[in-house]
Amino acid sequence: MTVDAAPTAVVLGGGTNGLSVVRSLAQAGIRPIVVVDTPYDIASMSRYARRAVVSGFEGRGFVSELLRLRAGMPHGGVLFFADDRPLLAVSQYRDSVAPWFSFELPSHELLVDLTLKDRFFRLARQGGFPVPATHLVKSRSELNVLQGLRLPLCVKPNSRSPAYDGSFKKAYRVETLAEARLLCERVLDAVGEVIVQEWIEGTNDSIFFCLCYLGPGASVCFTGRKGRSFPPQTGWTASCWAAPEVAGELEDLTIRFFRSVGLTNGFASMEYKRDGRDGSFRFVEPTVGRTDLQVELSALCGINLCHVGYCDAAGQARPKLSLDPTHVWRDEFRDFLAARMLGTKCAYPPKHRIHNAYWRWDDPGPAMLEVAQTAGNALHRVATRVLKTTESSSSRSRLAD
Structure with missing residues (x-):
């Protein structure tokens, strides 16, 4: 049930993560709920949430915008993090945020250690916990470590970044050392480091x-x-x-x-x-x-x-x-x-x-936006292919003339 004079639930970040938080809180009767993200995000389209738009999630600029939002929350706010970017920003500037919002985070150093895959695997190995053999590679000269790993291999980023997300999949399974080396070289050229580990065998539902x-x-x-x-x-x-x-x-x-x-x-x-x-x-x-x-x-x-x-x-x-x-x-x-x-x-x-995840009879907004965005992306891809084909045909025609 909703509690009188209860603090606002503030969801930092949208997408499917943010929507899952919004609907979990709404199921418990928590009101109000504010989603802080970019315009027209699926989480902020939920009937259970209000939208608060920020210019970005980085550094002091984001923290300043977040503190300004606090003025509209007379009973305070409880922060929920659905995205790594606001999580790391609030953690870094927690002394500025803590007087105005409630949240639970480990120390910033530990948070970063567990966010970066190489540091996490090192901590797990030190404690004797079950992890696959893993290496962080930071240059092409270090790729010889691949020869000591059992095939097949898993290749993935050490941390998420726009440079990685814009060009690569979340992770890759590679069957040969040659394939692994070529993929690692591409990732190194884009982001400067890459995680390589032994693949854990298992079915898709394992x-x-x-x-x-x-x-x-x-x-x-x-x-x-x-x-x-x-x-x-x-x-x-x-x-x-x-x-x-x-x-x-x-x-x-x-x-x-x-x-x-x-x-x-x-x-x-x-x-x-x-x-x-x-x-x-x-x-x-x-x-x-x-x-x-x-x-x-x-x-x-x-x-x-x-x-x-x-x-x-x-x-x-x-x-x-x-x-x-x-x-x-x-x-x-x-x-x-x-x-x-x-x-x-x-x-x-x-x-x-x-x-x-998207469609609910009592909360249709997120599904409607997801369908619209998916259709828009598909139309953009088709239009791009048509333009490329047209430009190629025009070029051949001019050469023939």
Whole structure:
């Protein structure tokens, strides 16, 4: 229920992550909710949210804009991070933000360590936790380390950046050393560093995740698995559901790792892959300080982590939680494409209720914007191909003349 004079829930960042936070909070009756992002984002199109537009998420400029927004929140604000950029900006300037907003973050140094993949893998190895052999490569002269890794390999960025995202996929599976070297050289030329690690064998549905909210009270966790990713194996979550059969093992492993590095408060999650060779779970990567897009699944299944985080920050009693694992969250567009790529149907566990990431009868705005943007992008690609074909034909015609 909505609490009188309650602080505003402020979601920093939009997209599917932000929308999952908005709908999780709305399910708990939290009002008001403000999404801080660029214009016409799917999260801010939700009927449950108000939109606040900022010029960017970098540095002191963003922090100044955020503090100006605080003037319209008479009862304060609780920050939820759905994007790494505002997360790192607020963390860096937390002394300026903390008097005006409530949020839970580890130290900035630890946050950066867990955001960068090479530092995370080093911490995990030092603690004896299950991670694949991994190397950070910063120059072409270091590519000889590839020869010491077992094929196939996984190639991915050390951290997200516009330079990487604009030219490359989230991650790659490569089968040969020659292919790996060529790909690494391209990434090095673009961003100056690249992560290379041994591929964890397993089927597309062997990826699991453990979402946690760590706080002064007992830690609250939710464990699920991906049905499909898009693109398969290396991409974003296309569909997922609860995995209570492995919750005990993964929740223990997740909390032990985070406590071992000194993380005791706020949102934290770990992605795992079950190794098809021996059935063991191995760390893929953590998310710290912000939510993952699967967080709405936790709310649908009765473990509303966003509500727990809000209550802790607002000084309210935590909600009563009861797991109902009979729900599926799916990105309806990408799940269909992933199934087509895999040559399968969009199958889900029996007797589960399916919730679409975008389309909801009671909240249609995000789906309408997603369809419009997808259609616009497709039209742009077609127009670009037509123009290129026309220009090529004109050039050949002039040469013939």
